[in-house]
Amino acid sequence: QTKTKLVNTEVRGIVDSLVGEALTEYLDFHPAVADAIIEKAVQAFKAAEAARRARDLVRRKSVLESSPLPGKLADCSTRDPSESEIYLVEGDSAGGCWISSTYILLADGSEKTIKEIVDEQAEGKEHFCYTMRESGNIGIERIINARMTKANAEVIKLTLDNGEILVCTPDHPFMLRDGSYKAAALLTPEDSLMPIHRKISEKDKNGWGIEGYEMVLNPLNDKWIYTHLLADFYNLKHEVYQASDGNHRHHVDFNKRNNNPTNIQRLPAEEHLALHRAHLEKTLHRPDVKEKSRQVHMSEEFRAMMSERMQQPETRQILSEQAKAQWQDEDYKAYMTQKWREFYETNEAYRQQNQELLDKAQQEYWSDEANRLAQAERVRNYFANNPEARAAHSELAKQQWEDEDLLAWRREKTKEQWRSYEYRVKRKEALDKTYYRKTIEALKKVEISGHGYLDLELYQCYRRRLRDKSLLTFETFCDRYFYGDITAAKRAVKNYNHRVVKIEPVEERYDVYDIEVPNSHNFALASGIFVHNSAKQGRDRR
Secondary structure, three states, X not given: OOHHHHOOHHHHHHHHHHHHHHHHHHHHHOHHHHHHHHHHHHHHHHHHHHHHHHHHXXXXXXXXXXXXXXXXXXXXXXXXXXXXXXXXXXHHHHOOOEEOOOEEEEOOOOEEEHHHHHHHHHOOOOOEEEEEOOOOOEEEEEOEEEEEEEEEEOOEEEEEOOOOEEEEOOOOEEEEOOOOEEEHHHOOOOOOEOEOOEEEOOOOOOOOOOOOOEEEEEOOOOEEEEHHHHHHHHHXXXXXXXXXXXXXXXXXXXXXXXXXXXXXEEEXXXXXXXXXXXXXXXXXXXXXXXXXXXHHHOOHHHHHHHHHHHOOHHHHHHHXXXXXXXXXXXXHHHHHHHHHHHHHHHOHXXXXXXXXXXXXXXXXXXXXXXXXXXXHHHHHHHHHHOHHHHHHHHHHHHHHHOOHHHHHHHHHHHHHHHHOHHHHHHHHHHHHHHHHHHHHHHHHHHHHHOOOOOOHHHHHHHHHHHOOOOOOOHHHHHHHHHOOOHHHHHHHHHOOOEOEEEEEEOOXXXXXXXXXXXXXXXXXXXXOEEEEOOOOOOOOOO
């Protein structure tokens, strides 16, 4: 059939259903293909935009060249930087602004009004905010150009579903859950706003983990991440320090809620622990910490744990190393170094053990999401700055896929993967994440359509109509992700995003303010949502 026949009224529904379901499932299992399709679409869009700008430029030149006012109206387009002129984006063209009492979430754990930030920046103070990056991951970015953008401006009042009230200009863009933007005045209760959720870390039921540190929910994968790791990633990206400087992140002012990148420092584990020992009065010797430690040490569970720990080979080894560290005799050190080298080169079992320890260390390093994100960013920058390397890799891949022996080997490896229990477990985890995301998004749509009430019968009808096998029943959703707790499941749906429930005109006019967030150009408000910034920058003719 031709394309025209496949999209006519009689068969369009059937075609959309069959192709949509199969294509969605295929792309879920082949993300590389999906990335390639998106990249092709983006390239086609950029080419179309470039062609459109070229046509507009030709038309504009023809009009200007025939103008009866030569010298009064001239074409300003030029390739010469010396003839270019920078203009500032301000006021109405800045994309909307906020009244002075609007609170912004800051990475140091505080909330400040936009007017306070303007005043403090005038004094030379620095501020960092939460932002959504282009990749869909949450991050931290520096605030610049905090300023009043317009006096006596028209504003509107918006009420969110959590009761928060915001006052801004009608054209200010709000970030939606899919990463796109929509002007404040055009928002409806059906629009899903990008949320920000924070919490303070706690130890688990066995007493393990770290407590008292701020964590934020990453919307891309619905996982909690320590905020100080976001600050660490900012520092790595801006080359404040290197990952090789150490694997511990230290809060310079000893305030673990202050996650400004300027307050985070990478240190080797030994140096970090020594630093805290030298500053015990700010940490372990505080009265509240002493009392908490005393209570823990009195418990039978702690005593049993310490008894078991002292018998472990790892602990005995640590104690031994600490004793050796007390020996400061240089001759003894040289002698022991020589003997150790002889032992290492003649002991196969020890070399094997050492290799296993190194392997464990690198696994722990790459299990840290901040390290993986930093490496991904380095790879992206490398290929962006070296197009010839990307072309070479592409050509190599094409050659490999034409190699029949290689294809046969890959088929056999795929069979081995499916026979692997670990692979099947990882694949199940990936599918579980997909099912969770799609199901909770669908449940949220039903809740919004019910004006805040989650109608489960309506959701079931929605599932049947879509015929999407990845949309779970509500009962399965509860059992699989919330251990059958219906209340917890409904709470998760309610907190999945925010929405505007009411928009009202405001008769009074206000002076309005805004900030700029480099690179990502959005920031989180204390009300729990992300909004666009107002750029103050030179014209980018590209």
